[in-house]
Amino acid sequence: MENSKIRRSILPVSVAFVLFVGVSFHSLETAGAARKKPAGPAGTPDLTQGIPADISKPYNLGPTGAQGWIYVERGMTEKSRQILITEVEKNSPADGVLQVGE
DSSP, X not given: OHHHHHHHHHHHHHHHHHHHHHHXXXXXXXXXXXXXXXXXXXXXXXXXXOOOSOOOOOEEXXXXXXXXXXXXXXXXXXXXXXXXXXXXXXXXXTBXXXXXXX
């Protein structure tokens, strides 16, 4: 009983943290958009320059209610530096915070 109360009280804090980090990161990206950013690892797409043709395999972005496309090479995302938001579930924590295409 005690554990379920703790879990219920931690969930909103966890969701708020994930959204705060995402919004903070987005704000930093927007603020630095005027500056030319160095390219990521060789072969990785720069999503600020356009959207790749094949974005067919989105990933769930935790409890935010959003899905995003992440660059994957040989089943690994270690070279990925950006996430393209492909879907935001209505009435989810990300609704109104993230938009498709960001």
